[in-house]
Amino acid sequence: MNLDLVICGVGGQGVLSIAWVLDHAAHEAGLHLQQSEVHGMAQRGGAVSAFLRISDRPIASVLIGQGSADVLMSVEPLEVLRYTQLLKPDGWIVSDVTPMVNVPNYPAMADLTRVLFAAPRLVAVDATRLAQKAGTIKAQNMTVLGAAAMHLPLSTAVLEKHIAALFERKGERIVNANLHAFRKGDSASRFTQTLLDAGVPGPLVAQVVSHIHFPPHPVATDVVQEWQQRLLSDQAVSAVEELLAHEELTRLQPHADLAATV
Amino acid sequence: MTDLILLGDEAVARAAIDAGITAAYAYPGTPSTEIYQSIAEHAKAEGLPIRGFWSANEKVALEEAVGVSYAGCRALVSMKHVGLNVAADPFMNLAISGVHGGLVIVVADDPSMHSSQNEQDSRYFADFAMVPCLEPASQQECYDMTRAAFELSERMQIPVLLRLVTRLAHSRSQVQLAPARRPNALNYVADPSRFTLIPANARRAYVDLIGKQAALTSYSEQHAYNTLMLREGRRPGILVSGMAWSYLQEALGDKLADYHLLRVATYPLPLKKIRRLMDQSTELFVVEEGYPLIERFISALGLMQELPIRGKLSGDLPRTGELSQDLIKPCFGLSVAPTLQLEGLAQVLVGRPPQLCDKCPHSDAYIAIKEVLAELGTGVRVMGDIGCYTLGYLEPHQAIHACLCMGASIGMAIGAAHAGVKPSLCVIGDGTFTHSGMAPLMDAARENTNIKVFILDNSIVAMTGGQPTMVTDDEVVNLVAGLGVPRAHIRIVEPTAHKKHQTVATIREELAYDGLSVIVSRRACVTYAKEIKEIKSHRREIPVVAA
Numbered sequence: 001m002n003l004d005l006v007i008c009g010v011g012g013q014g015v016l017s018i019a020w021v022l023d024h025a026a027h028e029a030g031l032h033l034q035q036s037e038v039h040g041m042a043q044r045g046g047a048v049s050a051f052l053r054i055s056d057r058p059i060a061s062v063l064i065g066q067g068s069a070d071v072l073m074s075v076e077p078l079e080v081l082r083y084t085q086l087l088k089p090d091g092w093i094v095s096d097v098t099p100m101v102n103v104p105n106y107p108a109m110a111d112l113t114r115v116l117f118a119a120p121r122l123v124a125v126d127a128t129r130l131a132q133k134a135g136t137i138k139a140q141n142m143t144v145l146g147a148a149a150m151h152l153p154l155s156t157a158v159l160e161k162h163i164a165a166l167f168e169r170k171g172e173r174i175v176n177a178n179l180h181a182f183r184k185g186d187s188a189s190r191f192t193q194t195l196l197d198a199g200v201p202g203p204l205v206a207q208v209v210s211h212i213h214f215p216p217h218p219v220a221t222d223v224v225q226e227w228q229q230r231l232l233s234d235q236a237v238s239a240v241e242e243l244l245a246h247e248e249l250t251r252l253q254p255h256a257d258l259a260a261t262v
Numbered sequence: 263m264t265d266l267i268l269l270g271d272e273a274v275a276r277a278a279i280d281a282g283i284t285a286a287y288a289y290p291g292t293p294s295t296e297i298y299q300s301i302a303e304h305a306k307a308e309g310l311p312i313r314g315f316w317s318a319n320e321k322v323a324l325e326e327a328v329g330v331s332y333a334g335c336r337a338l339v340s341m342k343h344v345g346l347n348v349a350a351d352p353f354m355n356l357a358i359s360g361v362h363g364g365l366v367i368v369v370a371d372d373p374s375m376h377s378s379q380n381e382q383d384s385r386y387f388a389d390f391a392m393v394p395c396l397e398p399a400s401q402q403e404c405y406d407m408t409r410a411a412f413e414l415s416e417r418m419q420i421p422v423l424l425r426l427v428t429r430l431a432h433s434r435s436q437v438q439l440a441p442a443r444r445p446n447a448l449n450y451v452a453d454p455s456r457f458t459l460i461p462a463n464a465r466r467a468y469v470d471l472i473g474k475q476a477a478l479t480s481y482s483e484q485h486a487y488n489t490l491m492l493r494e495g496r497r498p499g500i501l502v503s504g505m506a507w508s509y510l511q512e513a514l515g516d517k518l519a520d521y522h523l524l525r526v527a528t529y530p531l532p533l534k535k536i537r538r539l540m541d542q543s544t545e546l547f548v549v550e551e552g553y554p555l556i557e558r559f560i561s562a563l564g565l566m567q568e569l570p571i572r573g574k575l576s577g578d579l580p581r582t583g584e585l586s587q588d589l590i591k592p593c594f595g596l597s598v599a600p601t602l603q604l605e606g607l608a609q610v611l612v613g614r615p616p617q618l619c620d621k622c623p624h625s626d627a628y629i630a631i632k633e634v635l636a637e638l639g640t641g642v643r644v645m646g647d648i649g650c651y652t653l654g655y656l657e658p659h660q661a662i663h664a665c666l667c668m669g670a671s672i673g674m675a676i677g678a679a680h681a682g683v684k685p686s687l688c689v690i691g692d693g694t695f696t697h698s699g700m701a702p703l704m705d706a707a708r709e710n711t712n713i714k715v716f717i718l719d720n721s722i723v724a725m726t727g728g729q730p731t732m733v734t735d736d737e738v739v740n741l742v743a744g745l746g747v748p749r750a751h752i753r754i755v756e757p758t759a760h761k762k763h764q765t766v767a768t769i770r771e772e773l774a775y776d777g778l779s780v781i782v783s784r785r786a787c788v789t790y791a792k793e794i795k796e797i798k799s800h801r802r803e804i805p806v807v808a809a
Contacts, residue, residue: 010614011616019434023267023434024267027267027436032435032436033267033434033435033436034433034434034435035433035434035435036429036432036433036434037432037433037434038376038432045614045616045617045618045619046614046615046616046617047613047614059435060507060508060509060511060512061508061509061511061512061586061587062429062430062433062435062508063429063509063512063586063587065512065513065586065587065588065598065599066588066598066599066601067598067599067600067601067602068599078610078611078612078614079614081604081607081610081611082611084601084602084603084604084607085601085602086601087601087602088599088601088602089600089601089602089603091602102614102617103612103613103614103615104657105612106612107609107610107612111606111609111610112610114606115604115605115606115607115609115610116604118604118605119602119604
């Protein structure tokens with residue numbers, strides 16, 4: 001078993017905290033790990049990344065070679081595009097869709113999402129807003145980790161244990177907010193997987209998933225099926241348009257009207 | 263013992279503690295900062311009696327460590343590669359005098375210049391000084407080789423250089439620790455001639471140093487990490503060193519068995535093993551991180567004709583930047599893997615360079631400086647220095663026009679003024695000023711050179727993660743005055759938007775004065791506000807003592 005992961009974002013978004021949780025979870029699972037990270041000058045509002053390699057055998061290089069990453073995980077939608085040359089053609093991209101605009105030439109969101117949403121295996125979540133709803137906007141990194149969890153060879157229980165350990169000294173409220181954020185991400189990821197497996201076009205799935213307020217537990221099967229049918233029917237485009245018309249994330253409810261916003 | 267997940271830097275730190283160091287000294291610099299930081303944190307947490315601190319600069323750090331060694335105890339000094347330039351004087355001379363208690367100098371090189379102004383290769387420095395150099399390729403080797411370095415240093419009575427590179431210093435993996443050793447007892451050098459390098463003693467000591475070389479080479483020949491693996495018959499061979507070993511294994515995988523192989527992890531080079539490798543090889547690939555040091559030696563600068571040597575000098579591997587498995591693969595006829603292609607990627611993928619933090623005092627300082635400079639027209643030059651404020655070179659400020667090395671801004675401004683540049687300005691942070699800016703300021707004070715020195719006092723060494731500065735606030739003013747700058751031309755401004763008018767007025771006044779001015783731009787770093795408060799709460803009071 002080998003898994004190569006790229007974790008990226010902008011300085012201050014908690015990229016290294018994601019790496020910390022994964023390191024300790026992999027270690028507890030008895031796996032070898034190599035994890036590189038960026039320190040120093042680049043951390044000043046610049047692009048930050050960590051490479052994580054996990055294996056059941058010793059790992060030689062800390063660097064991830066071109067086309068060998070299994071998952072790209074990003075807390076920022078532009079940053080994830082910086083590392084696509086490392087991703088396997090069938091690798092997963094997991095990204096927050098909320099942009100961190102601190103450069104004057106940041107691309108238009110429509111252009112950015114057009115490129116990103118064309119990725120064949122993509123979990124696009126509004127991690128920033130999901131984290132906010134989980135209790136702290138700072139947990140956006142843990143939402144992203146949650147959204148990647150099902151593609152990692154590490155159990156949710158072990159990941160959650162180390163999330164709790166990481167935030168322990170900040171108190172119970174912060175621990176719970178981070179765990180909720182993580183579970184919301186996981187819920188989004190499972191929802192995404194089901195829709196993609198059913199044959200719903202990737203860009204459509206990305207648009208839907210990034211506009212939904214996921215609960216901190218898997219979405220009920222009947223709700224997923226309802227969405228699946230809707231997105232495979234000829235009402236798909238109007239359903240998405242309706243979703244996008246809302247400024248807020250839409251909460252999923254069984255048999256509920258799409259307009260039931262939070 | 264259980265294993266821990268450690269950075270390469272942290273593995274070195276833990277090894278030094280377990281090797282029984284009495285003290286550790288360092289000057290912060292990416293990618294070496296976490297070494298001393300980790301020693302200090304661990305010593306504090308465990309209540310270990312390890313002395314040391316962030317020294318004034320790398321030269322001082324090494325000299326402090328030499329004092330520990332003189333007393334028979336072990337010491338670790340850590341710095342980034344360019345820091346060894348600052349410490350070069352004690353380093354070269356310590357090789358001559360030799361050490362008493364074990365002394366290890368950890369130098370973290372930065373190939374690809376992730377956070378540096380050059381990518382110099384510290385193996386050259388070790389070779390220059392004729393001291394051994396150990397080059398780990400994993401976090402475990404960081405630990406093991408640091409332990410071994412202390413043993414070697416003490417046994418051979420020579421300083422040992424441990425060379426790290428960014429990727430190793432700043433990567434984590436599991437590390438197994440070995441049982442700790444007790445620190446040495448105080449046992450200072452009895453023979454004063456050993457550390458007194460007057461010519462008569464130094465000549466003798468130099469002969470001793472040369473005499474140690476055979477034993478050091480023999481150490482390398484026998485070292486378990488310098489593994490020679492000869493396959494059957496004559497075939498291509500590979501000589502690989504340092505971190506390149508990790509990339510080579512990744513690049514070649516099972517195909518490594520098709521080549522004769524020698525891994526080198528210690529210097530001076532194991533010449534007999536290299537000779538045996540060359541004798542069995544039809545051609546030789548040299549794969550090393552940094553400068554083509556080994557390739558240069560064994561190819562005699564390309565003059566040696568008996569065997570084709572392929573590496574960085576021959577153009578088979580890139581001459582600049584850090585290596586990777588993907589850069590090594592083509593050299594061996596291997597292709598890199600296919601990758602996800604996204605349409606339109608190039609159009610949206612813009613850069614995101616590092617920048618000054620929101621509400622950074624340096625931004626306000628640059629805004630004020632730029633406003634005054636705009637009144638003076640083009641041709642004004644501002645010499646910059648090393649720290650967060652080097653980012654003033656980039657947009658949106660574009661306020662500095664040079665940056666050479668730590669502390670260079672003041673000397674360069676003096677030279678520019680002598681050449682006729684008027685006004686000649688420079689900016690330097692409070693940390694860099696005490697590192698190496700005081701000496702040039704004394705030059706300017708003695709002559710009253712017409713330069714305008716901005717000391718950006720943000721109360722912390724911010725760029726490397728918030729280490730304490732030597733002086734801040736009024737201490738800066740007193741220090742500057744003590745160096746000979748008249749108090750009338752030491753001005754204090756507060757870099758904020760609402761005080762910009764006053765700041766600009768003060769700068770104008772000093773520009774009108776034909777002589778040396780120091781303008782202290784004083785406002786604490788916003789990012790490390792909490793740390794600054796903590797540091798200031800422990801600040802010593804300096805009593806004024808009458809003569």
